[in-house]
Amino acid sequence: xxxxxxxxxxxxEPHVGADLIVHLDDxxxxxxxxxxxxxxxxxxxxxxxxxGAAHTAFVLDLKGPVEPVLxxxxxxxxxxxxxxxxxxxxxxxxxxxxxxxxxxxx
Numbered sequence: 526x527x528x529x530x531x532x533x534x535x536x537x538e539p540h541v542g543a544d545l546i547v548h549l550d551d552x553x554x555x556x557x558x559x560x561x562x563x564x565x566x567x568x569x570x571x572x573x574x575x576x577g578a579a580h581t582a583f584v585l586d587l588k589g590p591v592e593p594v595l596x597x598x599x600x601x602x603x604x605x606x607x608x609x610x611x612x613x614x615x616x617x618x619x620x621x622x623x624x625x626x627x628x629x630x631x
Contacts, residue, residue, distance in 0.1 A: 532610060532630050534583040537562045540604050545587065548601040548609055555595065557626065559604075561586040582631035587614075588623045595626065602628070 537559060544556035563584045589595065594616055601609035618625040 532607075532612075534562050534564045534581065536607060537583075537585060537604075540607075543604070545585075545602050545604045545607075547595065547614065548603065550600075555589070557587045557589040557595075559585060560588050582629070585628040585630070587626040587628065589626060591619065591621065591623055594619070594624050 540559050541562060543559060545559050547555040547557055549555050563586070564581060595614055597613070597615040599611050599613045601611050602614070603609040612628045612630065614626050614628055616624055616626050
């Protein structure tokens with residue numbers, strides 16, 4: 526089973542308000558604050574891609590600094606009790622308070 530399929534919204538809930546660490550290509554850690562975890566509701570159906578395991582999709586909303594802005598790419602992300610796991614991070618908004626990102630686990 527893929528490591529990403531081991532991720533659940535319950536795993537991230539205790540980290541709301543804390544930093545997740547994005548591991549950049551040069552090895553530098555890039556802290557980004559987890560602001561919200563939203564469950565998508567119904568479990569994704571079992572299929573060969575998931576190794577036959579049903580899982581529930583969810584979204585992580587994050588806030589980073591105004592600059593630099595992370596490109597929309599796959600980066601390993603970790604937190605306490607969450608090993609570095611590659612996920613796609615996408616910036617979707619920016620204001621004077623920061624840059625806002627989403628990670629969708631489906």
